[in-house]
Structure formats: C-alpha cells, structure tokens
Amino acid sequence: EIRRIADNTKAEADQLVAGILSTAIQRVAVDYVSESTVSVVSLPDDEMKGRIIGREGRNIRAFEQASGIDLIIDDTPEAVVLSGFDPVRREIARLALEKLITDGRIHPGRIEQVIEKITKEMDSNLIKIGEKACMETNIHNISPNIVKLIGRLKYRTSYGQNILRHSMEAAWICGILATELNLDQELARRCGFLHDLGKAIDHEYDGSHASLGANVARKNGESKIVVNAIEAHHEEVEYQSVYAVLTQVADAVSGARPGARREMLETYMKRLTKMEEIANSIEGVNKSFAIQAGRELRIIVDPVSVDDKHTAFIASDIAEKIEAEMQYPGQIKVLVIRETRQTAIAK
Known part of the structure; x- marks a missing residue:
C-alpha cells in the first residue's frame, strides 16, 4: 500500500x-540570430575594394589597427568580410566601414576619426539596450556597470542562440x-x-x-x-x-528546446558519440553517458577493478583526452561514479 x-x-x-x-x-x-565570428559588408561596386585597401595597403592597415578586427578582401563580388571574436568590436567595425563607404572619404585620418566616433556611440547604445531589456523583464535597481554588460550580450551568441x-x-x-x-x-x-x-x-x-x-x-x-x-x-x-x-x-x-540553438544534428550526435567512445576506451569504465547537451560526461566504473583513489585519475585522463582529441564550445564536466552494492537474501 x-x-x-x-x-x-x-x-x-x-x-x-x-x-x-x-x-x-x-x-x-523569442527570436534568435545566427552564431558567427564574421560580418559581411556589402559594397556598391568592386572598385570600392581598391579604395578600402588604399595606396600600398595603408587604409586597410589603419582600419585593422584602429578597430582590432581583421578586414578580409577576396574575390567575393561587391562584399568584404570583417572577422573577429569580440562581437562588439566587430559591430563597431561594421558600422564604421559602412559609414566610410557611404561618405566616400577613406584615408587613415578619417578612418580613425570615424571609428572613435562610432565607439562612443556604441557605449551609449549598449546602455540603452541594457535598460530596454531590464524594462521588458521588469527588473529594477541594477548597477549601471551591469546594465552596460547586459547591452553587450545582444552581440554575443552561443550555438546560434542570442545570449540577451x-x-x-x-x-x-x-x-x-x-x-x-x-x-x-x-x-x-x-x-x-x-x-x-x-x-x-x-x-x-x-x-x-x-x-x-x-x-x-x-x-x-x-x-x-x-x-x-x-x-x-x-x-x-x-x-x-x-x-x-x-x-x-x-x-x-x-x-x-527545439529551434533555440543551431547545430546540425549529425555533428551534434558525432560529438556525443566521440565523448562516450573516449570514456569507454579507458580501462575500468563500464558505461558512459553524454548528458546535458554534451556539457557533461557521466561515467560508471567497475567498483572491483577501480578503487576510490583511481577514479580521480580516470576523470583527469578522460578530460585530457577530450581536450586533445575534440573541438567543442564551452566546457565539459567529467563525472566519474563508483558505486558498490551488497545483496543478502533472507530465507
């Protein structure tokens, strides 16, 4: 009962x-944007590429130095690519380059002036974005420093999901x-x-x-x-x-939830399978399970052949193998479990 x-x-x-x-x-x-470390800027024509590069490359060097973002000019028609891991810097570089293209005056002095102006505008814009997000979620009395960081999250993504x-x-x-x-x-x-x-x-x-x-x-x-x-x-x-x-x-x-994050199912499954294969290759491991969307690897070891002290070495070895053999975003937690069960039957 x-x-x-x-x-x-x-x-x-x-x-x-x-x-x-x-x-x-x-x-x-909620809507989401695509994860990317590059931004594409459209050009009115391919002649603009030469003006962006400048004589002996002085314009492109000045732009990259002032913005901290790589400017890639290749055979792609009427487009250039901005590459960098800092999403806010990349957005500043994109806005500055678009302004320079529209204005038509492209030289080192003008490039530094425009990027400096856009940077100041971006600081103000980040605060507005943060304040708007706080209002929409009905959260009050947050430090101005945190509000600005919240604004930065608009330009940060993870697995294609916009962090803000x-x-x-x-x-x-x-x-x-x-x-x-x-x-x-x-x-x-x-x-x-x-x-x-x-x-x-x-x-x-x-x-x-x-x-x-x-x-x-x-x-x-x-x-x-x-x-x-x-x-x-x-x-x-x-x-x-x-x-x-x-x-x-x-x-x-x-x-x-489905649709929140962008990752090909095949790639995702291969990553989880690889994690489990690495764990299973270690002597003494009975079973392994990749859980929490690949953020954690849970391992069950044989309690007879593996003692408590050895579990720490197994966890460390598996973590090192994952770091050496795999590419993955963020961190992966390796949890080793050693469980003993004793059974007696009363007749």
Missing part, C-alpha cells in the same frame, strides 16, 4: 512538473516557475536574467562565464542569492537556495 501511494505521488508530481514547464515554454516566444534574448527568456521562465511554487517572482527573474552575465566578458578574462559573472554581480551589489545562482548554474559550486536550482532549470529549458 505504501509503495502504491509513493508511485501515485511520483506520477502526479511528474505530471505537475511537466505541466509547469510546458506552461512556461508556451508563454515564452536567452537571458530574457530564462528570466521569464524563472518568474513563471517561481509563481507556480509560491516563491519571490522578482528575485527569480533577476537570477535568470543575470545568469549569463559573464559571457559579456569571457573573451577578455580567464575563467568560466559563471564565475566571471558571479564576480561582476558581487562587486556591483547583487545579493548572495543572485550571485550563487549565477555561479552555480553549471554546478561549479553548490546550490545555496532554490533560486539557483530554478536558474539552472530555466537555462536548460531555454537552451534545449
């Missing part, structure tokens, strides 16, 4: 959770889940909204985006609950509140 009640309770809980998550997803509709839109979606999902669970909706939205803050600066500093974002939030007066939710959303530290759990759930729901 107790087992029947437990099974019924579990089934009802699963249905309730599924209902809450489906409601959260249905109430959120993803952060806003995570905020709404957190808020809906908090309402269903009778928690503080505003605090939950704040945690979801700021969880990927570190991605605005992770190309400039060492460390994971979760730890970078948590440090920024801590320095700018965010509460301990918000800081922990940011730092724990990829399980790098322990959860200290239910809001950290909601933040991780919202992040996973937003990133995992």
Whole structure:
C-alpha cells in the first residue's frame, strides 16, 4: 500500500512538473540570430575594394589597427568580410566601414576619426539596450556597470542562440516557475536574467562565464542569492537556495528546446558519440553517458577493478583526452561514479 501511494505521488508530481514547464515554454516566444565570428559588408561596386585597401595597403592597415578586427578582401563580388571574436568590436567595425563607404572619404585620418566616433556611440547604445531589456523583464535597481554588460550580450551568441534574448527568456521562465511554487517572482527573474552575465566578458578574462559573472554581480551589489545562482548554474559550486536550482532549470529549458540553438544534428550526435567512445576506451569504465547537451560526461566504473583513489585519475585522463582529441564550445564536466552494492537474501 505504501509503495502504491509513493508511485501515485511520483506520477502526479511528474505530471505537475511537466505541466509547469510546458506552461512556461508556451508563454515564452523569442527570436534568435545566427552564431558567427564574421560580418559581411556589402559594397556598391568592386572598385570600392581598391579604395578600402588604399595606396600600398595603408587604409586597410589603419582600419585593422584602429578597430582590432581583421578586414578580409577576396574575390567575393561587391562584399568584404570583417572577422573577429569580440562581437562588439566587430559591430563597431561594421558600422564604421559602412559609414566610410557611404561618405566616400577613406584615408587613415578619417578612418580613425570615424571609428572613435562610432565607439562612443556604441557605449551609449549598449546602455540603452541594457535598460530596454531590464524594462521588458521588469527588473529594477541594477548597477549601471551591469546594465552596460547586459547591452553587450545582444552581440554575443552561443550555438546560434542570442545570449540577451536567452537571458530574457530564462528570466521569464524563472518568474513563471517561481509563481507556480509560491516563491519571490522578482528575485527569480533577476537570477535568470543575470545568469549569463559573464559571457559579456569571457573573451577578455580567464575563467568560466559563471564565475566571471558571479564576480561582476558581487562587486556591483547583487545579493548572495543572485550571485550563487549565477555561479552555480553549471554546478561549479553548490546550490545555496532554490533560486539557483530554478536558474539552472530555466537555462536548460531555454537552451534545449527545439529551434533555440543551431547545430546540425549529425555533428551534434558525432560529438556525443566521440565523448562516450573516449570514456569507454579507458580501462575500468563500464558505461558512459553524454548528458546535458554534451556539457557533461557521466561515467560508471567497475567498483572491483577501480578503487576510490583511481577514479580521480580516470576523470583527469578522460578530460585530457577530450581536450586533445575534440573541438567543442564551452566546457565539459567529467563525472566519474563508483558505486558498490551488497545483496543478502533472507530465507
């Protein structure tokens, strides 16, 4: 009877959770942009390429030096390519080049002047973007430093998913889940909204985006609950509140739903299969499972041939092999589990 009640309770809980998550997803509709490290600028004609290059390449050198972005000019008709990993710099370079092309005056002095002006305009624009996002998600009393970083997220993508839109979606999902669970909706939205803050600066500093974002939030007066939710959303530290759990759930729901992120299914499956093959090639490994969209590799080892001390070496060896043999975005967590079970039968 107790087992029947437990099974019924579990089934009802699963249905309730599924209902809450489906409601959260249905109430959120967000567009996404494509992930890219290049921007294409159209030209009125191919003669403009020569003017952009300048005599002995002086214009293109001045542009690359002032913008910090590579300007690629090839045989592509009526187009040039801007390449760089800093999305904000690349956007500044794109706007500056379009202005130079429209203006027609292209020389080193003018190039530096235009890029400097666009850079100042971009700083102001980032603040406006951040303020608008805060208003749309109904989040208030955020430090101006954080608002500007939020604006930078508009030009940052992950797997093709725009990080600013993803952060806003995570905020709404957190808020809906908090309402269903009778928690503080505003605090939950704040945690979801700021969880990927570190991605605005992770190309400039060492460390994971979760730890970078948590440090920024801590320095700018965010509460301990918000800081922990940011730092724990990829399980790098322990959860200290239910809001950290909601933040991780919202992040996973937003990133995992169909159409949110762009990655060819074949490439995705090959990456997960390769991760499991690397793990299974290690002596003592019984099973391995790539989970959380390839962010975590969970490994079950043979408890007879592998002792507790050896599990640490297995985790390290697998992580090193993945780093050496695979290309992947972000980080992959390698978790090794050694479980022993003892059975006795009473007759």
